[in-house]
Amino acid sequence: MSKEILDSNDINRAIRRMAHEIIEKNKGTENLCLVGIQKGGVVLAGRLASQIESIEAGPIEVGALDITFYRDDLNTKEEQPVVKRTDVPFTITGKTVVLVDDVLFTGRSIRAAMDALTDFGRPAYIQLAVLIDRGHRELPIRADYAGKNIPTSFDDLVEVVLEEDNSKNRAVLISGQ
Amino acid sequence: MIKSKHLLGIKELSAKEIYHILDTASGFKDVLKRDIKKVPPLRGKSVVSLFFEPSTRTKTSFALAAKRLSADFVNFSVSTSSVIKGETIQDTALTIQSLGADFMIVRHASSGVPHLLSNILEMSVINAGDGANEHPTQALLDLFTILAHKKRIEGLTVSIIGDIAHSRVAKSNIYALTKLGANVRVICPPTLMPAEIEKLGVDVFHSTDKGVKNCDVVMTLRLQLERQSKGFLPSLEEYFNLYGLTSERLKLAKDDAIVMHPGPMNRGVEIESAVADGPQSVILEQVTNGIAVRMAVLYLLAGVKK
Numbered sequence A: 001m002s003k004e005i006l007d008s009n010d011i012n013r014a015i016r017r018m019a020h021e022i023i024e025k026n027k028g029t030e031n032l033c034l035v036g037i038q039k040g041g042v043v044l045a046g047r048l049a050s051q052i053e054s055i056e057a058g059p060i061e062v063g064a065l066d067i068t069f070y071r072d073d074l075n076t077k078e079e080q081p082v083v084k085r086t087d088v089p090f091t092i093t094g095k096t097v098v099l100v101d102d103v104l105f106t107g108r109s110i111r112a113a114m115d116a117l118t119d120f121g122r123p124a125y126i127q128l129a130v131l132i133d134r135g136h137r138e139l140p141i142r143a144d145y146a147g148k149n150i151p152t153s154f155d156d157l158v159e160v161v162l163e164e165d166n167s168k169n170r171a172v173l174i175s176g177q
Numbered sequence B: 001m002i003k004s005k006h007l008l009g010i011k012e013l014s015a016k017e018i019y020h021i022l023d024t025a026s027g028f029k030d031v032l033k034r035d036i037k038k039v040p041p042l043r044g045k046s047v048v049s050l051f052f053e054p055s056t057r058t059k060t061s062f063a064l065a066a067k068r069l070s071a072d073f074v075n076f077s078v079s080t081s082s083v084i085k086g087e088t089i090q091d092t093a094l095t096i097q098s099l100g101a102d103f104m105i106v107r108h109a110s111s112g113v114p115h116l117l118s119n120i121l122e123m124s125v126i127n128a129g130d131g132a133n134e135h136p137t138q139a140l141l142d143l144f145t146i147l148a149h150k151k152r153i154e155g156l157t158v159s160i161i162g163d164i165a166h167s168r169v170a171k172s173n174i175y176a177l178t179k180l181g182a183n184v185r186v187i188c189p190p191t192l193m194p195a196e197i198e199k200l201g202v203d204v205f206h207s208t209d210k211g212v213k214n215c216d217v218v219m220t221l222r223l224q225l226e227r228q229s230k231g232f233l234p235s236l237e238e239y240f241n242l243y244g245l246t247s248e249r250l251k252l253a254k255d256d257a258i259v260m261h262p263g264p265m266n267r268g269v270e271i272e273s274a275v276a277d278g279p280q281s282v283i284l285e286q287v288t289n290g291i292a293v294r295m296a297v298l299y300l301l302a303g304v305k306k
Helices: A008-025 A040-055 A108-118 B015-032 B057-068 B089-098 B113-120 B136-150 B168-179 B208-212 B236-243 B283-302
Strands: A002-006 A032-037 A061-065 A096-104 A125-133 A145-149 A157-162 A169-174 B046-051 B072-076 B103-108 B124-130 B157-161 B183-187 B203-205 B217-220 B258-260
Touching: A002 A008, A002 A125, A002 A145, A008 A040, A008 A125, A008 A145, A008 A169, A032 A040, A032 A108, A040 A061, A040 A096, A040 A125, A040 A157, A061 A108, A096 A108, A096 A157, A108 A125, A125 A157, B015 B057, B015 B136, B015 B168, B015 B283, B046 B057, B046 B089, B057 B072, B057 B103, B057 B124, B057 B136, B057 B283, B089 B103, B089 B113, B103 B113, B103 B283, B113 B124, B124 B136, B124 B283, B136 B168, B136 B217, B136 B258, B136 B283, B157 B168, B157 B208, B168 B183, B183 B208, B203 B208, B258 B283
Parallel strands: A032 A061, A032 A096, A096 A125, A125 A145, B046 B072, B046 B103, B103 B124, B157 B183, B157 B217, B183 B203, B217 B258
Antiparallel strands: A002 A169, A157 A169
């Protein structure tokens, strides 16, 4: 059984609000960059960046981070790893890096992302922005910016579809039973 | 997706598996360009090399690949080991497994040794060259290098010049290139051409000029110098005259053709120095790419369900 939990309007509103929160918390956009986690976080990071740019002047640097090599489940996962592109074409040392992902679940991806990120440099701050926080954390990690908190059961699946050209935006909860 | 936890040869791989390894390798290539060239996925695993034939580059390449994946690498030195005291290769391998290793990188002068070991071992066996049979990671790094320059394999014409009969590099490349849809030409003296090689789907040339004409990739192979003393060749000079890759001959290939060699090179025997060091040569890139490709192999085999 699946039901839509966010439609296109909900998602756009959430992104707008998060963009304002990021600017407010960091008192502007100086020294700020966004890094999206492959695969779901990359398009979202791009959207957040253009939203932030439309509020405050100046281009925001955006990178993409693949965390496959940093995962802790190479031997336990059923499916085999597929490596995606990592592209962080700017220095992150001394910057405020906002990690962006679509769904925050156990927190293990974020742990891996922080390890991956620190191999690129030493950010002054790492913050976390997610579209959906679905709970069930296994590590002491929380989001600084969350689009929506959605209660789920552990076996559920949350699927976020964000097309790059904005043609399709939705989040679906697929029930585990 | 990769089906076997062993890498015994290209013959055993599907085109899909080959592309999956190459895609993964390009992720590792990016890692190798960073300041911190190390990632953690094989932490706590150990890789042992068991080489019954001399090798520096392949062994070093595997060692660096293992270390950059955060695995431990140990070289089992055959010349100082109990192998020379008469231990069988199976017993040696089982001993290494009992020491707790996860991967064994094997090179042996006899074809089929990695296959033999894979039947008795729980750990992953990677073939680093078995006799005249295969050298799969060399073919994978060659494909990776070709892809980097040509963006495709299908439809390319690749000319392999050298001692086809004794070359495991040639064998693995023939399997790999034909599986991915390249046109493969083999060029060598009749004494060094295996019988019925056409059955592998290659075109046979005895004239280097004709074989190189309009090709996209020229791959020269190392000529083992003892072939002359065994009577396969009249002289090394004559081999160079007929089969050596010279600047003149290279002009017959396409203008943007690349020149490859698995190393170590005999300059003035199979390749002219000006070609080896020339703008079309990608020989040193092959070496660099070898690490990324071997990282991909170790990484993917570690993820195969035991």
